Amino acid sequence: xxxERQRQQxxxxxxxxxxxxxxxxxxxTGSLADGEDVVQEACIRALAGIGTLRDGSxxxxxxTIVRNTAFxxxxxxxxxxxxxxxxxxxxxxxxxxxMDRGATQNPEALLIAKADADLLNSAxxxxxLNFKEIxxxxxxxxLSYREIAEVVSLPIGTVMSRLSRARKLLIVTIGRSRNxxxxxx
Amino acid sequence: MTMSQPxxxxxxxxxxxxxxxxxxxxxxAALGVERRLEADPSLKAEYERxxxxxxxxxxxxxxxxxxxxxxxxxxxxxxPGAARGPAFHRPxxxxxxxxxxxxASVAVAAIAASGGTALYLRHDGAGVEIGSIVAxxxxxxxxxAPLDVESTDKHTVKPWFDAKLALSPQVIDLAADGFPLAxxxxxVVGGRLVPxxxxxxxxxxxxxxxxxxxxxxDDGGAASSSTQDGYAVAGWHGPDFDYFAVSDVAPDELxxxxxxxxxxxx
Numbered sequence: 060x061x062x063e064r065q066r067q068q069x070x071x072x073x074x075x076x077x078x079x080x081x082x083x084x085x086x087x088t089g090s091l092a093d094g095e096d097v098v099q100e101a102c103i104r105a106l107a108g109i110g111t112l113r114d115g116s117x118x119x120x121x122x123t124i125v126r127n128t129a130f131x132x133x134x135x136x137x138x139x140x141x142x143x144x145x146x147x148x149x150x151x152x153x154x155x156x157x158m159d160r161g162a163t164q165n166p167e168a169l170l171i172a173k174a175d176a177d178l179l180n181s182a183x184x185x186x187x188l189n190f191k192e193i194x195x196x197x198x199x200x201x202l203s204y205r206e207i208a209e210v211v212s213l214p215i216g217t218v219m220s221r222l223s224r225a226r227k228l229l230i231v232t233i234g235r236s237r238n239x240x241x242x243x244x
Numbered sequence: 245m246t247m248s249q250p251x252x253x254x255x256x257x258x259x260x261x262x263x264x265x266x267x268x269x270x271x272x273a274a275l276g277v278e279r280r281l282e283a284d285p286s287l288k289a290e291y292e293r294x295x296x297x298x299x300x301x302x303x304x305x306x307x308x309x310x311x312x313x314x315x316x317x318x319x320x321x322x323x324p325g326a327a328r329g330p331a332f333h334r335p336x337x338x339x340x341x342x343x344x345x346x347x348a349s350v351a352v353a354a355i356a357a358s359g360g361t362a363l364y365l366r367h368d369g370a371g372v373e374i375g376s377i378v379a380x381x382x383x384x385x386x387x388x389a390p391l392d393v394e395s396t397d398k399h400t401v402k403p404w405f406d407a408k409l410a411l412s413p414q415v416i417d418l419a420a421d422g423f424p425l426a427x428x429x430x431x432v433v434g435g436r437l438v439p440x441x442x443x444x445x446x447x448x449x450x451x452x453x454x455x456x457x458x459x460x461x462d463d464g465g466a467a468s469s470s471t472q473d474g475y476a477v478a479g480w481h482g483p484d485f486d487y488f489a490v491s492d493v494a495p496d497e498l499x500x501x502x503x504x505x506x507x508x509x510x
Contacts, residue, residue, distance in 0.1 A: 070322035074382075075474035075492040077310040077318060078447060085308050095314050102318050117474070168289075171296035176304035183305065197266065198301045201446055204268050216259075223262045230293050233300075 069106045072117045079118065079200040080125045086195045087129040089140070089184065101128040119206040126192065126210055133188075140188060167234065174233045182232040190225040197222055257287060265294045307447030315385075374479070374488065378472045380431040380440070381451040381490045391427035391442055401428045405439040413439050413454035413485050414509050421504045423450065443501070450491040450501055457486050467502045469495060478502045482509060 073080075080101065085094030101124045112120055133141050183191060189211075196202045196210060207222075208215045257280070263269050264277040281288050310318075384391075393404045398415040405428060406412050417425045426442045426449065433455055443450040467480035476495040479488045480502065489505075491498050 066322045070319065071474045073318060073322075074315070077315060078307050081310045081314065082308040082447075091308065094308070095311070098310070098314060099317060102321055106321055168292040168296040171293055172299045174300045174304065179300060179304040198298070199305060199307050199447070204263070204266065219259045219263060223258050226262065226294060226297055227258075230297055233297075 065109045066106070068112070069102075069109050072109070072112060073102060073105055073121055076118045076121045080121055082199050083122055083125050083192070083195055084129050086183065086191060086199070087126070087188070088132060088137075093132070093136075097129045097132050098125060100132070101125040104128060116206050116209065118200075119202065119209040122196065122200065122202070122206075122210045123212075170237055171230060171233050178233060178236055179229070182229050185232070186225055186228060190221050190228070193218055193221045194225040194229075258290065261287065261291055261294065265291070265298065302446065309447075374470065374472055374477050376433055377431075377451075377453050377488045378475050378477060378490050380433065380453070381449075381475065382473075384429055384431075384440075384442075384451065385449065392429045394427040396425050396427075398425060401425065401441065404428055409437055409439055411439055411454075411456060413441070414482070415441055416505060416508045418443065418501070418504050418508060423501050423504065445491070445493050445497065445501070448491055448493045450489055450493065450498065452505070453488045453490070454482075454485040455488065457481070457484060467499070467506075469499060471495060480506065482506070 077098070080098050081091075081094055084097040084101070085091050088094050088097055101121075104127075105121060105124050108124070130141070183194065186194060192211060193207055196207045197204075202210070204215050204218055204222075208218045211218065260269070260273070260277055264274055269277065281291055392408075393401060395401055395404075396417070396419070398417050402412065402415040405415070408430060415425070415428075419425065423443045423445055426444045429440045429442060429451070430437050431440045431451075431453055432438075433453060436455070438456065439454050441452045441454070443452065465481065467478045469476065469478045471477065475490050475492055476498040477488065477490045478498055479486065481487075487505075489498055489502055491501075493501075
């Protein structure tokens with residue numbers, strides 16, 4: 060049972076990272092209400108496990124627990140969502156699509172920068188889970204590569220390649236929707 | 245216009261490029277990438293796409309903000325007498341806590357969390373308790389709206405302070421440096437009403453509290469920094485005001501904010 064000092068430590072460690080925790084949980088579960096449930100459950104685990112906190116990034120420690128709790132939740136409630144992919148075929152198409160506009164000066168970059176929020180959100184939601192989590196940790200929660208590697212328990216090289224591929228997929232998705240929009244016009 | 249098909253960047257180049265964009269490379273590796281970018285148009289195009297994606301994400305996808313209710317539940321877990329965490333169930337959609345109760349419970353938590361070791365930053369014998377500034381920042385995050393006046397325009401925020409408090413701190417917009425002004429708020433520090441400017445950093449807020457110290461001037465001294473309850477705090481003497489910045493951004497990011505702000509204030 061957590062004593063007074065441990066509860067203080069829990070508050071100090073967890074409260075500053077609650078928004079980051081909720082963001083990760085919301086993206087992994089797919090809904091705000093489920094994300095809140097996961098964060099609450101994760102906090103209970105964090106309080107119980109506060110003794111396992113080591114030197115290093117408290118944020119990574121908190122988000123590791125949130126991530127593990129989210130995966131438990133998915134296993135129980137959304138087993139189909141847990142199909143993770145490292146399948147290169149997803150990305151070969153992405154490589155081809157991004158290459159056809161290789162070196163020419165880049166009006167495309169401008170259009171990517173102007174992509175609207177709905178499109179971005181649906182493009183992130185559509186990423187395979189094991190790429191999505193890394194993109195969210197980096198782009199939305201602002202973690203360093205080292206922290207991300209800690210949270211997902213993977214080597215930094217794997218983190219880097221998944222992040223890179225996730226971004227490429229987003230770029231291609233944005234480009235594709237723009238082409239469709241032009242086709243429809 | 246050449247018709248040659250550009251060669252795709254190699255996989256390792258892409259990883260380096262991502263690491264470069266993320267600021268994860270040391271100086272020599274970053275220099276290598278910069279030279280490659282100048283020499284290789286297809287790599288450069290890839291770089292521009294990454295930068296574009298980043299700015300779209302910054303603009304379009306916000307970090308979620310934990311609701312008052314969720315935050316209050318977590319605070320309750322840490323509170324005295326919370327021998328067990330609350331039962332894990334779908335929270336009700338009804339807000340059962342008035343914000344005053346919530347602020348009170350958070351203030352208690354803030355005091356508990358500081359373990360009674362309140363930090364004082366003393367100026368000319370007048371102590372300003374950092375704990376109360378952190379608690380105000382936290383209270384503001386809990387409130388339905390963290391801002392009393394919401395505006396990215398310093399010409400709106402400054403007159404608002406003037407009218408509300410008859411105090412006119414320097415209001416500086418640092419949007420160009422990645423810290424856009426979000427608005428202002430009135431805080432209570434040491435029993436006095438004082439202005440606080442609120443800045444955004446990605447999805448985080450930075451509160452910059454200005455405590456009047458009439459006749460004072462910027463002594464140019466280094467800002468003090470500390471952390472309390474997981475929040476980074478920095479304080480320094482400015483002209484006529486003592487400034488305190490508090491945020492949940494990393495301490496070095498807050499230090500960068502302070503440096504930019506002080507440079508712009510000159």
